[in-house]
Amino acid sequence: MNILIIGAGGVGIGLGASVKSQGANVSIYARGETAKAIKENGIKRCGLFTHYEFGEIPVYESYGEIPKNEFDYIFISSKTTANEDIAQNLNEQRDILKDDGKIIIFQNGFGNDEAYLKYFPKSKVFSARVITGFTRPERYISEVTVYTEPILIGSLQGEDPKEMQEIADMITESGIKCELTDEVDKYLWAKMLYNCALNPLGAILNVNYGKLTENEYTKELMNSIIDEIFEVIKASGYSTLWSTSDEYKELFYNKLVPDTYEHYSSTHQDIQRKIKTEIDSLNGKVIELGERNNVDVSTNKIIYNLIKSIESYF
Incomplete structure (x- = not known):
């Protein structure tokens, strides 16, 4: 099996080493x-x-260097800000993939498959929910720092993910559990709820996740973000794992944030490094779907605009 990794950060290198350990090229x-x-x-x-x-x-x-008709899978593990460019380049060099090759997107955010669906059929494009923590202490090293639940692979377009079983098995055999799901949208929205509430606000205020829950003003903002996302999920025809926003908040404040109390978000790290964040795939996606479905997303807009204002000085 031949696999191309696009996005050589912690996730990409970690997954590359995982499948390499099971015999993949x-x-x-x-x-x-x-x-x-x-x-x-x-x-x-x-x-x-x-x-x-x-x-x-x-x-x-460069994409022109990559061998033709070589790869069974392409793993997309770049920052989401690169998706349009990657998708366009893959389209221009589309014979990099074998005729039956597949693209699997291992990224934050929701709807990242849309950039690739402009050029490739939905039967070729799959999405993964990754909440395993990967960092990159050196440019060639991936360190697995946190594990809570399996990596999940599925399709946001209703495609049967069974063809991904060999990939899931390889990642699992490498030590990181990976499973298939027919409900990847639910799990991606679960991650969105967590990331949208914590990532930008922690970056703006320069604090870790735990500190955000110890302040009545930041809790009010996070509660509003979560409430708006639940309304967007409902109006957009998607679903998630909790019936109400209050049900999710109970888990969020009592379990999810305490378990990651000391963590600083990727958005925070990007701001500190003065590089563009993935805010468009997080709160920006909530805003896009909210406006499309006439849902009030004003708190998400405020947070989004603050991040964009910070980015404008880079």
Whole structure:
């Protein structure tokens, strides 16, 4: 099996090492210092679970270099801000994928498949919910820092995910449990609820997740964000794992945030590094669906606009 990883961050390198450990031929699209580091050192997965280290990983720095009719799967693990560019390049070099090849999107946010569905049929594009924590202490190293639930792979377009079973099995055998689901939308919305409430607000205020729950003003903002998202989910015809926003909030404040009290969000890390965030795939997606379905998303808009204002100074 031949797999191309696009997005050589913690998730991409971690998943690459996972499937490589089970016999897959793994190649990576990367540029600059990351490409150089992987060419010199290979890739490594450490932290929780089994540690793996592999040298001599093929690295491509342009789409034109990538072999044709080579890959059974492409894993998209880049930041969501790159999706339009990646999708367009894959369309222009669409014979990178074998005729029966598949694209699996391992990213934050909701609706990331839309960029790829402009060019590829829905039978080729699948989405994954990842809440395993990956960090990248070195450009070629992925450290698994947190594990709470399995990676889930499915289709937002109603396609049967059974063809993804071999990938799920390989990731599971590598030590990180991975399963298929016919309800990936529910699980992606569960992650959206968590990320949209915490990520931008923690970045704006420069605090960890736990601190946000200890302030009556930030709790009011988070409650409003969550309430608006539930209305958007309902109006958009999607569903999630909880019947009401109050049911979710009970879990959010009593379990989810305490378990990740000290965590700083990826949005916070992006702001500190002065790079564009994934806010358009998070609260921005809530706003898009809310406006499309006449749902009041004013709190999400305020948070979104504040992040965009910060980004404008980069």
